[in-house]
Amino acid sequence: MKRYEITYLLLLILGFSFLACEEELDLPTAFAPADEIWVEGFIEAYVPNQDLDGEVPRPPYVLIRQTIAPDRSYTIDELENIFVDARKVTISDSERTYELTRFCINDDGITEETRQNIINDYDLDEVEIPAVGVRADSINFCLYVDLFESIEPKIGETYTLNIELADRTITATTTIPPHVPIDSIYYVSPFTDTTFAKSVKQMRIVLNDPDTLKSYYRYFTKVNGGGFIPGFDSVIDDVIFNDTITDFPLLKGELRSIETNTGGNLFGNYFAGDEVIIKWCTIDEAHYGFWDSFEFNLDNQGIFSSYVGTQWNVEGALGVWGGYSVSLHRDTVPR
C-alpha cells in the first residue's frame, strides 16, 4: 500500500514517454569497489500439527559470500568463487549451541542422495542465479546447513548466529515470533473486461490481526509445483490494520529477473485451476526491516527517489539472519 504513490506517479511522465530515450552509460568509476562479506541465513519453525502434505520444511542454513564489484562482469566460474569458507558457524538457542556443516553440492565425497536432498530442501533446482539464467544447482553452491537436522526450531525462541572467519567474528540474533495464520482465502476478478474476467483471478486473504502492534508478515507462493517464490512486495506490517480483521490481495510470487516477470495486467494474478500453496510467515521487526528496505531498494530508483540503503541485522558483516514462523495454505483457484 505504501508504494502506491510512487508507483502511480511513474505514470506521470507517460506524457513524455514518447520522447524519452534510455541507454547504457559507461560512467567513470571514481572509487574502489568493495569486496565485502555478505551473510544470509534463515531459520524456520512450522506451526505444529499442520498437514504439510509432502512439503519439506527448510532446515536452518547460512550462506556466506563475498559481494561482487559493480564495475565488471562475472563469469559463472567466478560466481562460484564468491562463497566464503568459515572456521566455524553455530546457531544457539536458550539451551544449547549447534554447529553447522559446510556443504558444497558438487564437492567430491558427497553422495548423490545427500546432494539431491540438499537441492530439494533449498529449492536449488528452482532458483536461478540472478539474471544469468543458470540454476543454482548447476554451480558448486556452498552453504552451511544443519546436516543432521539436530535443531528443532520453535516458535517464540530466539536464535543467535555466530560465524568465525579468519579475520573476524560475525553475530546476529533473530526471534521466531508467534504465528498469525491466514483466516480464509477468496478470489475476485481484477478485470472489468470480460475477456479475462473468467480466467484470471486475484487472490485475497482475510487476516485476523492480533492486538499486539508490530506484527510483521512475509509470504511466498508456489503455483503448480516448483519452488516457493516471494511476492513482489512480500512484506506487510500491521500499522494500518492492527487488531482488526482485514483482507488484502496476495500477489503471485514473481522472480524479479526481467525475463521471467509476468508484465502488465496479468502481473501477480492467478489463472483459474492453478494449484497454489501459500507459505505464510510471521517475522520479527529487524527481519521485516531488511526485506522492506531490500524491496524498496529495488523498486525505487530513478527520478522519484534517491538511493535506499538496505537495513542489516548482522554485526561484523552485511546481511540478514531471519526467523520465520510458517504455516502452509493450499488452495485451487476456482474456475
Add this chain to the structure above:
Amino acid sequence: MKQLIILLTCFVSVLASNAIFAQDATISGYIREAETGEEIIGAHVVNALKKGQGTASNLYGFYSLTLPQGKYTLEFSYAGYTNQTFEVDLTKNQKLDVELSTGELLTEVVVTAENSDADRNISRAEMGVIELSSESIKELPSLLGEPDVLKAFQLLPGVLSATEGNSGFYVRGGGQDQNLVLLDEAVVYNSGHVLGFFSVFNSDAIKNTTLVKGGMPANYGGRLSSVVDIRMKEGNNKYHSIEGGIGAVASRVTIQGPLKKEQSSFILSARRTYAYDLARPFLKGTDFEGTNYFFYDFNAKVNHKISDQDRIFLSGYFGRDLIRFESKFRDAFFGVNYGNLTGTLRWTHQFSGKLFLNTSLIYNGYDYRFEGRSSGTETNLDSGVSDWNVKMDLDYSHNSQHNLKFGANFTRHKLTPNFANIFTTSTQSSEQNELLTSGTPRFGNEFALYALDNIRINDDVSLNVGLRASFYSLVGPFTSLLTGEEHLQGSVPNATYAGLEPRIISRFRLTPESSFKASFAITNQFVHLAQNSANSLPLDIWVASTDQIKPQRGMQFAVGYFRNFDDNKYEFSAEGYFRNFRNQIDYGENYVNDPTANVESQFVFGAGNAYGVELFMRKRKGDFNGWVSYTLSQSLRFFKDINEGRAYPAVHNRPHDFSVVMNYRLNPRWEVSGIFVYTSGATYTPLRSIFFVESSANYIFGNRNSSRLNPYHRLDFSATLTPKPEYDGNFKSSWTFSIYNLYDRRNPLFIYYTPATDDDGSFRVSTRGVSLFPIIPSVTWNFKWRGKQDPKPGQ
C-alpha cells in the same frame, strides 16, 4: 533586540542631522508605461548633471527624490524605454508623474535606448540583483515553446537548474526550498507544473521579475538563498487588449483593459495544456483510454485609484495539475491533483512626497492530493502548506543621501506534511473498513520587523544597511517527538525561536566605469522542504520548525568587481561568495517511504556550506546582444547520519556552469536567439557492491553523491518572425519557431541499475541513463489585439 535598538537610534540620529542642516525639497510621483499606464518598477530618476543624485521607482512604481533646493534637469529612464527629461525648479515639494514610452512590444524587445540606469550595475549598492522582463523571456528558446521565467534565470551565474528541463532551481549552493518565490507578494511554495518541467508563471500575466541572489535587502526574509519577486501586470488602464499564444502543448490568452479609464483596470490571464486531449483518439481501446493529464493557470487582477494618494489592488492566481488514470480492464484508478492558490489585497497610500505605505493582506496555499484505488483498497494522501500574511512596508525618502524602508510582517503558517487515509472495501460484504487516518497539521506564527537605509555617503561610496528581526513560534496542537509532551490547540510548545539578521551591502566606486562591492547577510528560515529526489516534485513536503527541527540559519559573504565598457554597451562582473547553512534536514540513508509514519521522525539533521566565483559578461545594446556566464562553485553538506558523518557534495553540486545567450535582430521581421549551456554532470551515489538474495541482485551504495554523470550540454535555437512589423493596425501577430536541444544531446535525467547478461553469459550490473528530451522543435503563434485607443498626439 539590543542591536535593533542601536541601529534604529543611528537611523534617527542620521536623519535628524540631515534635517537640521539641509534645505531640501522633494519631487515624487509615479513612473508609468505610456502605452498601457502600467507602473514601472525600478525606473531611474537622476539629476542629469550629477548622476550620483538619484533614485529608482519602488515595487509600486512610486519614486521620491529629495534634493537641496534648486534647479535641476531630471532624467527618467528604464531599460528598453525612451528617456524623458524635465527641467524642474525645485523650490518646494512637488509631484510629477512621468510616462515612458517604448516601441511596439511584440517587435521591440531588445535593450537599445541609452538610459541613465545603464550603469546601474556599478552605481547601485546592490549585488546579485537581476531583472528580466517577460518580453525578454519570450525571446529565448524554450522547451515546447513555453516561455519560462524560472528557466531564464537558470542561465545566469550562480543559478542552477534542478535537472534537465526543470524549473526548480538552486542559487549559490542553497537548497530549492531556500528560494523565496513571490507572486504579487504571495509565497508560491511549488512553482512547477508537470514534475517541474514548466513553471506556474504565465509570461503574459507577468510585468516584472527580479532575482536577488546576493546580498538580500532586509525587506526580504524567510528564506536563506534568494528571492524571485514576480509582479503581475496591473492591467492596461488606457485601452482594452487581448493577447495570447497558441503552442504545441499549451495555449494562453490575456484580456486586459480599463474599468474606468486611468482610474481602474483589470487583467485576466489563462493558460491550459492539451497534449493528452489531442492524444485521446490514439489511446482509445488501450489501457490508457481513461487517462488524462493537463494543467491550467488563471491569473486575475483588478486595481482602483481611490484618490491621488490611495490605490487598492486585488490579485490572485489559481493553478492546478490534474492527472487521472483509470484502467479500462482492471479495478485500478489513481488521480493526482495539486496546485497553488494565492490572493493579494493591497492598499498603497502616499502620506507625502517622502513617505509611501504599502499594506498587504495575503493568502497563499499549496496542496497536493493523491487518490488511488486498486483491488478494493483506496488510499488518499494529502499534503500542503498555507499561509495568511499581513505586511506593512514604508518607503521614506529622507534626502538624496538617505532612502529608508521599514516595515513589519506577520505570517500564520499551516503545514500538513502527510495526511493518509486508507480503507478497504470488502468484496464479500461491500463494507468499507477504514484502516488508517494519520497526520496532524502544524501551525506556526512568524513575525518580522525590518529597517534599512540606502545611504549615499558621496559619489564614490554608498551603503545599504539593514536589520531584520524575526520571531517564530510553533503553536499547538503538537506532540513533541523529543519529550512526548502533548500541547493543546493554541498553546505554545517549547519551540520558539528569534533571530537577528543584519544585512549590509557596500559599494565603492573605483572609476566612473567600475566599482567594488561587498555584502554580508544573515538569514533565518522557519520552514523546510523535505525532498527525496533531485527533482522538484509535487509530493515534496513542507515541514515546520519544531523543538526537534530547528530553523534554518544562513550566512553569506560576497565581494564583487563590476566594470562597464564602451559607454555601458558591455557589462562585466566578477563575484565571489562564501555561504553556510545550519539546521538542514534530509531523509536518512535507510529511509523507506511510509505515509503511515510521522514524517518528522524520518529526518536527519546537518549543515552545509557553499562557495564560488561567478563571471558575467553581457552586451546590452545593439541588434546583437546577450551574455556569457560562468560559475565555478562547490556546495557541501555535513550530516552526522549520512556518509558516516563525512562531508559530501550536495545533490546540486556542479562545479562548472557555463551559459551563452545570444539574440540577433536580423531585420525588423526576423530575430533569432540561441542558448548554449554546459555544466558539470549531476552527482549521483554509485554502487559500492552487489549481493544476491532470492534470485535478486541487490545493491549496496557507496558514498553519497560521490560520483558524477558526464557533463551536461545543450544548444537551443529560436527564430521569431513578425510578418508585418510596420503595420500599425489593431491586430498584430508573430511566430516563434523553437528547437530545444538542437544537436540531440542525450543528457540523462536520471539513472538506474539493472542486472544484465553479457553475450558470453557473464553477469554484471548495467547502469542505465534515461534522457527525457531529445531534439524538440516547436512553433508558437503569438497575437495581440488592441481595442480603441486615444488618438496619438498630432493625429
